[in-house]
Amino acid sequence: AQKVTQAQTEISVVEKEDVTLDCVYETRDTTYYLFWYKQPPSGELVFLIRRNSFDEQNEISGRYSWNFQKSTSSFNFTITASQVVDSAVYFCALSEWRMDSNYQLIWGAGTKLIIKP
Amino acid sequence: SAVISQKPSRDICQRGTSLTIQCQVDSQVTMMFWYRQQPGQSLTLIATANQGSEATYESGFVIDKFPISRPNLTFSTLTVSNMSPEDSSIYLCSVGLWGAKNIQYFGAGTRLSVL
Numbered sequence: 631a632q633k634v635t636q637a638q639t640e641i642s643v644v645e646k647e648d649v650t651l652d653c654v655y656e657t658r659d660t661t662y663y664l665f666w667y668k669q670p671p672s673g674e675l676v677f678l679i680r681r682n683s684f685d686e687q688n689e690i691s692g693r694y695s696w697n698f699q700k701s702t703s704s705f706n707f708t709i710t711a712s713q714v715v716d717s718a719v720y721f722c723a724l725s726e727w728r729m730d731s732n733y734q735l736i737w738g739a740g741t742k743l744i745i746k747p
Numbered sequence: 748s749a750v751i752s753q754k755p756s757r758d759i760c761q762r763g764t765s766l767t768i769q770c771q772v773d774s775q776v777t778m779m780f781w782y783r784q785q786p787g788q789s790l791t792l793i794a795t796a797n798q799g800s801e802a803t804y805e806s807g808f809v810i811d812k813f814p815i816s817r818p819n820l821t822f823s824t825l826t827v828s829n830m831s832p833e834d835s836s837i838y839l840c841s842v843g844l845w846g847a848k849n850i851q852y853f854g855a856g857t858r859l860s861v862l
Contacts, residue, residue, distance in 0.1 A: 663849055665850070667853075672855070673837060673855060673856045673858070674853060674854070674855040674856060675790075675839065675841075675853040676853075677748070677850060677851070677852060677853075680849070680850050721789065721790070725849045732778070732795060732803070733843075733849050734780075734792055734795070735790075735792075735849075735851060737789045737790045738789065739788075739789045740788075740789050
């Protein structure tokens with residue numbers, strides 16, 4: 631069965647430190663997509679990135695970077711020079727294609743990131 | 748992306764009553780989903796709202812308790828029926844866009860408290 635594991639329940643760092651959020655997934659599909667979402671205290675989930683299974687190139691967007699490694703089934707997320715505004719719960723997710731030709735997302739448990747000033 | 752308006756943003760309800768949550772999108776979308784998120788927990792999919800047909804419910808969720816409507820490609824409602832305190836949660840609407848179906852964009856959510 632498809633599964634996403636975010637083993638870090640909560641991480642607390644001091645502002646300007648780098649922090650990496652881990653995501654490990656399980657799937658039998660050869661084609662799949664991985665996602666990261668941010669949920670700040672306001673509650674609205676914000677889409678950050680989608681990565682397909684054929685593209686293992688790492689991605690960088692400003693202070694954010696993502697490391698996708700199929701060999702270890704991991705899709706880790708690093709925030710460089712963290713800021714207080716990065717404080718949020720971060721979810722990793724995996725797309726699952728279903729028999730009815732629809733898809734759904736399999737969600738990790740989330741990692742609560744606390745950035746202290 | 749899309750602008751997704753969800754109403755109400757929060758409500759406090761009495762046991763045994765029902766609440767209807769609305770989700771309005773500013774453009775036509777292919778997929779609409781309803782999730783529940785209990786405090787400090789991850790997201791649990793309730794159902795996929797299908798335009799013009801009955802919603803597809805996930806295991807553990809039934810139509811009598813969570814009736815869903817989707818009359819067109821921009822609007823859906825979720826009703827939480829005969830509420831109990833266990834229904835206290837955040838309810839989230841999400842959408843998938845044409846051409847990027849498996850990216851889901853979310854509304855701000857409805858925080859429901861049942862007394």
